Amino acid sequence: MTSKKANLAEQDFDSAHLINKLRELNKLKENSEQRQDSLARRLRAGDRTAASELVDIYYKQIYLFMRRLGHDRQVSEDLTQESFLNAWHHIGQLRDGKSLNGWLYRIAGNVSKLYWRKHKGRKTADLEGFDVPDSTNAQYDKVERNEQLEQLKNAVTRLPVKLRQTIVLHYIQQLTIAESADAAGVREGTFKSRLNRALNALRKQVT
Amino acid sequence: MGKEELKELLNKLPDVTTEPVPQRLGEDIKRQIPHRLSPHRVGMDTINIIIDLRINKLAAAAAIIITIVFCATFLGGRDSAGGNVLQDSMLLIKYWGAPDTSDISAGRARYEHLLGRGEDVVWYGDRLDPKDSGAVLMQRTLPDGKYEVMFVDGREKQVTAEELIQLLTRMLQKKTK
Numbered sequence: 001m002t003s004k005k006a007n008l009a010e011q012d013f014d015s016a017h018l019i020n021k022l023r024e025l026n027k028l029k030e031n032s033e034q035r036q037d038s039l040a041r042r043l044r045a046g047d048r049t050a051a052s053e054l055v056d057i058y059y060k061q062i063y064l065f066m067r068r069l070g071h072d073r074q075v076s077e078d079l080t081q082e083s084f085l086n087a088w089h090h091i092g093q094l095r096d097g098k099s100l101n102g103w104l105y106r107i108a109g110n111v112s113k114l115y116w117r118k119h120k121g122r123k124t125a126d127l128e129g130f131d132v133p134d135s136t137n138a139q140y141d142k143v144e145r146n147e148q149l150e151q152l153k154n155a156v157t158r159l160p161v162k163l164r165q166t167i168v169l170h171y172i173q174q175l176t177i178a179e180s181a182d183a184a185g186v187r188e189g190t191f192k193s194r195l196n197r198a199l200n201a202l203r204k205q206v207t
Numbered sequence: 208m209g210k211e212e213l214k215e216l217l218n219k220l221p222d223v224t225t226e227p228v229p230q231r232l233g234e235d236i237k238r239q240i241p242h243r244l245s246p247h248r249v250g251m252d253t254i255n256i257i258i259d260l261r262i263n264k265l266a267a268a269a270a271i272i273i274t275i276v277f278c279a280t281f282l283g284g285r286d287s288a289g290g291n292v293l294q295d296s297m298l299l300i301k302y303w304g305a306p307d308t309s310d311i312s313a314g315r316a317r318y319e320h321l322l323g324r325g326e327d328v329v330w331y332g333d334r335l336d337p338k339d340s341g342a343v344l345m346q347r348t349l350p351d352g353k354y355e356v357m358f359v360d361g362r363e364k365q366v367t368a369e370e371l372i373q374l375l376t377r378m379l380q381k382k383t384k
Contacts, residue, residue, distance in 0.1 A: 046244040055236045060228040068224055077232055084236045091244055149223050152216055171217040172224060199213060206208050
């Protein structure tokens with residue numbers, strides 16, 4: 001009887017703890033949305049400090065996005081700068097805080113696309129260029145996992161540009177489906193269909 | 208490989224496809240932030256109008272004057288003699304002369320304009336020798352009893368009645384020679 005009560009009390013505590021955690025997360029999310037809304041509003045008003053904040057938040061993400069799309073280090077730096085330059089000229093297209101990610105990634109994606117169009121013969125820099133965490137002292141399953149990751153990276157590199165961009169936006173840059181679709185300049189349905197095709201292609205190549 | 212397993216693996220890619228980002232990159236980008244950020248929406252509903260006019264100074268000055276006169280006319284501007292500013296400006300343009308307009312035709316236009324305004328003007332353009340730069344094209348009676356004469360070469364001069372008679376006599380003599 002006592003142990004039953006103790007169990008119930010423990011369950012109550014777990015539920016309360018979980019609810020508190022959810023509330024905290026919601027609050028964090030709300031704060032983040034408010035911050036993004038405020039940033040978007042200030043950008044639209046032509047505030048240079050907001051532009052500086054935007055650079056601080058996004059320049060690393062955009063640089064890595066370029067690298068993950070297959071550009072080498074130097075080109076990625078140049079394209080990141082070009083993306084921001086384009087962003088300053090298209091601030092009027094920014095609707096609100098929610099669309100901030102989609103807006104900036106769409107600009108960066110277009111900059112990358114234009115680069116590939118201009119340099120058709122240029123080879124993509126493989127994702128292999130990135131260092132995989134050292135696995136010499138890891139356990140066997142970790143080594144196997146790393147081999148799979150290696151295979152997956154190679155498979156992503158071999159995907160056609162559009163499918164590769166889909167994987168990079170959603171899984172690697174970790175944008176939501178809506179943001180990724182916005183960034184790719186397609187409807188959510190089209191994006192999901194591309195994502196599905198990309199996943200099927202990858203499944204065949206990774207064992 | 209199963210779809211879920213693949214998704215799980217894909218979620219690990221951000222960690223294994225990362226590298227240090229050059230710190231100076233952020234600073235470089237910040238240096239390129241324009242002093243005036245443009246809040247104008249640029250999209251399908253926007254057009255950019257860029258006009259690159261390359262005209263000579265005289266044409267530019269004429270365009271500016273015409274614009275001012277045009278605006279003044281629409282604002283109801285009238286000149287000191289009560290005439291319409293636009294008409295006067297048209298006359299001015301004619302008077303300055305386009306490359307194919309002679310001084311005589313410009314003078315004629317001015318004569319017609321003054322006549323239309325009820326001024327006391329006499330036209331001699333039909334009877335003179337165009338090669339004679341001192342020939343009087345027309346005369347206009349001024350309120351103080353003097354005369355304003357316009358010559359073939361475009362010059363203008365205020366003269367007395369006696370001086371006008373001398374000018375006309377000389378012109379007549381030249382023509383009969």
